[in-house]
Amino acid sequence: MKTENRMIRYNLLLAVSIFCLIDAAGSSVHAAEAAKGLSSLQGTTGVEGAAPSSVPASTPSSNMNKELHNPLSNLKEFIFQLDVLPDAGPYEKTAYDFSAQPVYPFSLPNDWKLVTYSIIPVLSQPQVAADGSRTEGLGDTRFYGYFVPPKEEGLIWGFGPAAQLPTHTDSDLGNDKWAAGPALIMGAQPGNWSIWGLFDNIWSFAGSGEDINEFSFQYQVVYLLPKDWFLISNWVINADWEASSEDRWTVPIGGGFGRQFKFAGSQFQLYGQAGYNVEAPDEASSWRGIMALTYVF
Numbered sequence: 001m002k003t004e005n006r007m008i009r010y011n012l013l014l015a016v017s018i019f020c021l022i023d024a025a026g027s028s029v030h031a032a033e034a035a036k037g038l039s040s041l042q043g044t045t046g047v048e049g050a051a052p053s054s055v056p057a058s059t060p061s062s063n064m065n066k067e068l069h070n071p072l073s074n075l076k077e078f079i080f081q082l083d084v085l086p087d088a089g090p091y092e093k094t095a096y097d098f099s100a101q102p103v104y105p106f107s108l109p110n111d112w113k114l115v116t117y118s119i120i121p122v123l124s125q126p127q128v129a130a131d132g133s134r135t136e137g138l139g140d141t142r143f144y145g146y147f148v149p150p151k152e153e154g155l156i157w158g159f160g161p162a163a164q165l166p167t168h169t170d171s172d173l174g175n176d177k178w179a180a181g182p183a184l185i186m187g188a189q190p191g192n193w194s195i196w197g198l199f200d201n202i203w204s205f206a207g208s209g210e211d212i213n214e215f216s217f218q219y220q221v222v223y224l225l226p227k228d229w230f231l232i233s234n235w236v237i238n239a240d241w242e243a244s245s246e247d248r249w250t251v252p253i254g255g256g257f258g259r260q261f262k263f264a265g266s267q268f269q270l271y272g273q274a275g276y277n278v279e280a281p282d283e284a285s286s287w288r289g290i291m292a293l294t295y296v297f
Helices: 002-035 063-067
Strands: 077-088 093-107 113-125 135-138 141-148 156-165 178-188 193-206 213-224 229-240 249-263 266-279 287-296
Touching (some): 141 178, 156 193, 229 266, 249 287
Antiparallel strands (some): 077 093, 077 287, 093 113, 113 135, 141 156, 193 213, 213 229, 249 266, 266 287
16 A cells, blocks of 8 residues: 555656646747747748648647657657656666667658667666665667658558667676567557557577567557647557566556657657556566657757
């Protein structure tokens, strides 16, 4: 009961902090633009290489608002994400997972494109033994390359390879084996909605250590609100096929909110969400919080 009450207070504090931070950032940017004689919500642009949208940024259906929630868009992005996982490990300490996630599209012949997406994690894991200490360092890097066909209307999709590279700096933070497998992404953006599903399964093929056979399904549901706000639920469901049935699945649910804004002439997006693992390995955290900042360059 104490743990549940503590997590409720933690999630409420996280939500209030995110709201204040996003609102302050957006308000200061809008005030600066107004001082220059601009519309308070002017400044978003269309997709790279396309004509700017005639719809103001305050309208949920404007071009940039939707493109920032399209993983297969033409936008070049850098995403900084922090995952906080309280009560993790045998001693119920907090784990932290900070990741840098560059997203870069490349043009291909016949109007195809390749969208590359990498996840480079920096981890801080709590002790796993009574006489141990916290382990911190670089984790294993994930890479995705999606080949996207032309005419992105209606159902948007892409396919390609997924790979895991053993870039960890400590044996407790990763696996020495290399792994790869197929990846598929599909989604649609009707009206103010953006709905996506990302699927992949990787198998180890080289290196030493434990075998890797992991499935991932990332679901992202976004609803655009006025004044650049949005609601979001963005989580990754994992299955470790090498683990026992009791420790195989991690299934988070939850949601949050965020806002898009411009600062110093650049486009940003900030959101936070809190979630609960309805299924997880024995020593995994039950609750989790995420804050993510996207920079468009």
